[in-house]
Amino acid sequence: MKEIEPSVGCIASAMSVLGSKWTALILRDLMSGPKHFCELERSVGNINPRTLSQRLNALEQQQVLLNDSGHYLLTQKGEDLLPILKKMAAWGTKYPSTKTFVNSQ
Numbered sequence: 001m002k003e004i005e006p007s008v009g010c011i012a013s014a015m016s017v018l019g020s021k022w023t024a025l026i027l028r029d030l031m032s033g034p035k036h037f038c039e040l041e042r043s044v045g046n047i048n049p050r051t052l053s054q055r056l057n058a059l060e061q062q063q064v065l066l067n068d069s070g071h072y073l074l075t076q077k078g079e080d081l082l083p084i085l086k087k088m089a090a091w092g093t094k095y096p097s098t099k100t101f102v103n104s105q
Contacts, residue, residue, distance in 0.1 A: 014084065017062055022047050022055050027078060028085055030065060034073035 005011055018024055022044060029035060029043040041052055056072060059065045064078040 017059070017064055018081070018084065020055060020058070022051060023059065024085060024088060026052070026055055026059070027064070027074070027081055030072060030074050030078065031082060031085070034068070034071040036070055037072070040072065 018027075025044045025047075026040060029040055035043070037049075037052070037056070040056075041047065041049060044052065056065070056067070059078070060067060062077075063075055064081070065072050065074050
């Protein structure tokens with residue numbers, strides 16, 4: 001079997017950031033640039049404000065984003081997740097869900 005992890009725990013490390021519901025969508029929306037909380041609330045769609053606040057705080061603690069005077073923006077660590085999000089989007093295109101999602105774009 002082909003090894004996909006250079007060392008045990010690499011995928012678990014990525015999942016500790018991306019594994020929570022809504023996180024990938026928050027990161028997707030921040031890839032286009034800094035956003036205020038209310039902009040993220042609208043763009044992510046159907047997320048409870050408390051949940052959004054919890055996700056943003058967790059991502060800030062993980063040094064994936066920072067809050068600069070009310071603007072949330074990605075750090076280099078956050079921007080380095082772009083290839084993963086693009087692969088997720090490609091997979092989602094190839095194997096579309098039967099669920100209907102809110103268009104955030």
